[in-house]
Amino acid sequence: MADQGMIDIENLSITFGRGSRKNHVVRGIDVSVRQGECFGLVGESGCGKSTVLGAIAGRVKEWSGRIAIGGEQLDPARRSQAQRRRQQMVFQDPFGSLHPRHTIGRILTEPLSINRLDDQDGRVDRALEQVGLPKRFRFRFPHQLSGGQRQRVAIARALILEPEILLLDEPTSALDVSIQAEILNLLKDLRQRSGLTYVLVSHDMAVVAHLCDRIAVMKDGQLVEVASRQDMIAGDVTHPYTQMLREGSLGYRPQGVPQTA
Ligand SMILES: Nc1ncnc2c1ncn2[C@@H]1O[C@H](COP(=O)(O)OP(=O)(O)OP(=O)(O)O)[C@@H](O)[C@H]1O
Ligand SMILES: [Mg+2]
Incomplete structure (x- = not known):
């Protein structure tokens, strides 16, 4: 395939529960993320952003459609160790996501053991270095770190398996x-x-516009628009919901409208 992406998603639907408890959370998403790209996903609380990430990560299994990583098609119910390793997740709350009674060294070693990787000490040292933390931090516990340092550890834990995504x-x-x-x-x-x-x-549209090459806007489980960073910043977007999010978050106003106090 000529235009195969790093992540190819076609007609992705995600439904939780059955019968009267059925909740159709994601409705037919198509998107392709290129290798090396930073792809942003924005939208109001509950629109399905984390659920989409969860499906890509393999944490959410209730999906149908097609997800392919590097051209390899995934099965909703089953992932091999190698398939799981290719993409790693970093969560919002760096405290909740780190085991409180494990040292940083143990937190970082665990994924290595699961994946039976050698040179564990060397890998832990390199991961800490990659995120700008001193090697001695491996002996500390999460509560002995600042919020920012904890998030660095969470990023190190994601990087230690050398994922692609x-x-x-x-x-x-x-x-x-x-x-x-x-x-x-x-x-x-x-x-x-x-x-x-x-x-x-x-x-936070400002965060996404700072970091991402393209930005997808999600509403009620659907993608309403995908815009480049340049277009998002310039306001060259078509969907009214994108316009609304952009104005709310970037603090931009339609031209000619004076700022009110
Ligand atoms: N495991 C689950 N079982 C049932 N419903 C779920 C499950 N996970 C998520 N949902 C529902 O799916 C919808 C989307 O949730 P999701 O966490 O993806 O939203 P979000 O866009 O990440 O929101 P936020 O910005 O608040 O994090 C919500 O209505 C939520 O209640
Ligand atoms: Mg979320």
């Missing part, structure tokens, strides 16, 4: 504003150095 679910929204930029810059540098492909979910 990082799935980032609101990776900075639980952090202080001053720390958010630090983590965003780290993610930006990592992608430049490693050629990783990102899918970044955020409710």
